[in-house]
Every structure is written in structure tokens, then in C-alpha cells.
Amino acid sequence: MRSAILYGAHDFRIDELPTPEIREDECLVKVKACGVCHSELHQWDKRIKDLDYPRHIGHEVSGEVLKVGKNVKDFKPGDRVAVWADGKGYAEELAAKAERLCLIAPEIPYELALSEPIMCTTNGVMKANVQLNDTVALVGTGFMGLILMQEIKLRGVKQLIAIDVRQEMLDLAGKLGADVVINPLKEDPVKAVRKLTGDKGVDIGFEVGGVQATFELAPELIRMEGKLVIFGYHPGPRQIKDLGYWNWMAFDIINAHFRDMNTILRGARIGMALLNDGKINMEPLITHRYKLEEIETAFSAAKEKPKGFVKSVIMME
Ligand SMILES: [Zn+2]
Incomplete structure (x- = not known):
């Protein structure tokens, strides 16, 4: 073969x-x-x-x-x-x-x-424990972000904000259910998110892009005591710009990366069931x-x- x-x-x-x-x-x-x-x-x-x-x-x-x-x-x-x-x-x-x-x-x-990407997104949503009526920002809406987004929507969130520098990805995010899309090349995402959330920030910020820029932007969008979910894959060193700020803001830091085989297989089964049922497009x-x-x-x-x-x-x- x-x-x-x-x-x-x-x-x-x-x-x-x-x-x-x-x-x-x-x-x-x-x-x-x-x-x-x-x-x-x-x-x-x-x-x-x-x-x-x-x-x-x-x-x-x-x-x-x-x-x-x-x-x-x-x-x-x-x-x-x-x-x-x-x-x-x-x-x-x-x-x-x-x-x-x-x-x-x-x-x-x-x-x-x-099944592997769908396992990652399914486990990511479950580990982030997305709740009814949460406001959520996704920083990076490439392939993984677009699957993640659809599963977050299944949790009944109040508002899902998709952020990406590729406009065509944002257009697709809009078609797949994003409530608001923001292109940082066209507007300041921090200001835009503040405006959308009554100056508070979102309940959950997912860093999805896996690059320094998305890693820096996500925490700036999150409210005090909100959740910062590191979902992106980071195969190299990353700088935390201001750990003092994360500390002051009392963020929950969630590393949505999975290594244990039982966790992986559980996520794969649940995610594939959602796909088979037509809940993920x-x-x-x-x-x-x-x-x-x-x-x-x-x-x-x-x-x-x-x-x-x-x-x-x-x-x-
Ligand atoms: Zn993969």
C-alpha cells in the first residue's frame, strides 16, 4: 500500500x-x-x-x-x-x-x-463549561474556530462574537451562526467588544489562532472573573504580556488542550455523535x-x- x-x-x-x-x-x-x-x-x-x-x-x-x-x-x-x-x-x-x-x-x-479536530472543539466547549446566556468572543475563526463556534452555539449563549483578520472567514462565521463579526484590520476589537458588552467585556474569551497576536488580544476582551480559554495550538514559546493584569482581573485560565486518552476518546465520541446528528456543519x-x-x-x-x-x-x- x-x-x-x-x-x-x-x-x-x-x-x-x-x-x-x-x-x-x-x-x-x-x-x-x-x-x-x-x-x-x-x-x-x-x-x-x-x-x-x-x-x-x-x-x-x-x-x-x-x-x-x-x-x-x-x-x-x-x-x-x-x-x-x-x-x-x-x-x-x-x-x-x-x-x-x-x-x-x-x-x-x-x-x-x-474526529480529531471535532474531538478538540467538543472537549474545548465542555472544559470551558460554556453556560446559557454567556457572551463569548472567539479570537481566530479558521477551521477550528468555525467548528468550535457551532458547538458553542449549541450551549445557548447570548452573543457570540467572531474575530479574525480574514474577512472571508468572518463572512462564513456569520453564515454559520456568529452574532457579531469583528475584523481587527477594520476596527479596534477591544473598543468594539466593550461597546457590545456594556463596557464589561465578555464572559468567555477563546484564544483560537495559536499565535502571539491572538494570545495577546483574547484577555483584553474578557470581563473581570471571566474565563480565558487557551484553545489554540502553541508549538513554540509565547510571552504573557501582563500576568499582573490576568491576576488583577481574576480570570479563570483554562488550557483547552487534551492529552489523556480517556478524555480524548470521550470528546471524539460526543463530537462525532453531534456530526452524525447534523448539529455540526x-x-x-x-x-x-x-x-x-x-x-x-x-x-x-x-x-x-x-x-x-x-x-x-x-x-x-
Ligand atoms: Zn489535527
Whole structure:
């Protein structure tokens, strides 16, 4: 079977590998789609010195069960599944523990059923404990922000404010349910949020962008004793501009990043159930589809974000 392996910076190669062996508690999955994740870009764009290359990356997998191990009871060949994978997702076949699989409803196309990002957003909303009638600001409405936003809306918030410098992302956020959109290139977001919240600030500020600028802006939007949710992925050092201010404002600081496998799998199951029930709309978010041999182009698109880009996915056939 073919697998795209990352040998170094901008150096994916398609290698021929044997079909993976499965253990008793595993399934062999014929991969149909694998999402290109923002969290993979840094190791593709530059060779990171503490990481081993070649690397078998790709963790946002969906596909069809081909074979099950003898202890697997919940899945059978032919099942359509989303997989929370440790890597090795940019390949035609993948061995995965059955507990990491979720069934996909028949009407959901494979490329929309990406359980890892939906797990992150679902767990993020639950860990932030978004309450009825909260006001919420999202700083960064790319792919993850746009899923997060839809799940926050399910909690019955009073007002959801989406903030991003890409106007087309804000337009999409508006279509998917944001009550107010703010583009910091056009207006001062701190002033705008103050005005919207009677000079108080929002109950919850989600930092989603994962860059220094979003990390600095989010706390400036939050009311005293509000929640600062660090949701963005931060693969490098970040400066806290003024910890004294966070302290004075008595913020609850919530790190919405998940490492424990039980937490991860619980979020994946709940999130996939919401997707299967039509409560999360992924259709407008999967904008760029590529073949396995076009994986370099798929990663370039994820980095450069051409017009209309939200997310690229590798399609196996
Ligand atoms: Zn991911």
C-alpha cells in the first residue's frame, strides 16, 4: 500500500509499504480521507531538530473497516468510521485500536468526518463549561474556530462574537451562526467588544489562532472573573504580556488542550455523535481536496491559505 512519508522540510515522498498487521484489539482501515492539520505545518515547513525524520504523520482519518482483530466486537468489515490516529494517516491502510474508531452516519461524506479536530472543539466547549446566556468572543475563526463556534452555539449563549483578520472567514462565521463579526484590520476589537458588552467585556474569551497576536488580544476582551480559554495550538514559546493584569482581573485560565486518552476518546465520541446528528456543519469548511501524490500542494495551501481556503484534505481515491 502507498504511504506519504515526511523525510524533511517540504519533502513528502510516496513509499510502498506492506499492509499493516493488526493485533487482537485493532481494526485494519482502508483510509478514505485524512485532514491536513495546522499542527503539522511547522514540522513540514522546517526540519525541527528535536523530531525524528522520516515521519509518518496524518491523524485526522476516516475510512472503511477492512478487517477486525478477534477481540473486536463493535465493528465489522464495511463499517464507515472516523479514526483518532497517532499518525500514519497519509496512507492507503491504517491499523487502529477499535476504541479509537467512531461510526460515521451513511449520509456524511468521509472527508467531513474528521474526529480529531471535532474531538478538540467538543472537549474545548465542555472544559470551558460554556453556560446559557454567556457572551463569548472567539479570537481566530479558521477551521477550528468555525467548528468550535457551532458547538458553542449549541450551549445557548447570548452573543457570540467572531474575530479574525480574514474577512472571508468572518463572512462564513456569520453564515454559520456568529452574532457579531469583528475584523481587527477594520476596527479596534477591544473598543468594539466593550461597546457590545456594556463596557464589561465578555464572559468567555477563546484564544483560537495559536499565535502571539491572538494570545495577546483574547484577555483584553474578557470581563473581570471571566474565563480565558487557551484553545489554540502553541508549538513554540509565547510571552504573557501582563500576568499582573490576568491576576488583577481574576480570570479563570483554562488550557483547552487534551492529552489523556480517556478524555480524548470521550470528546471524539460526543463530537462525532453531534456530526452524525447534523448539529455540526462541516460541509462549508472542507474547501480543498487533494490526491495523496499532491500532498505537498495540500500542505502549501494550508500554509498559504489561498482565497476561499478553510481546510485541505487528502482523498485516497
Ligand atoms: Zn489535527
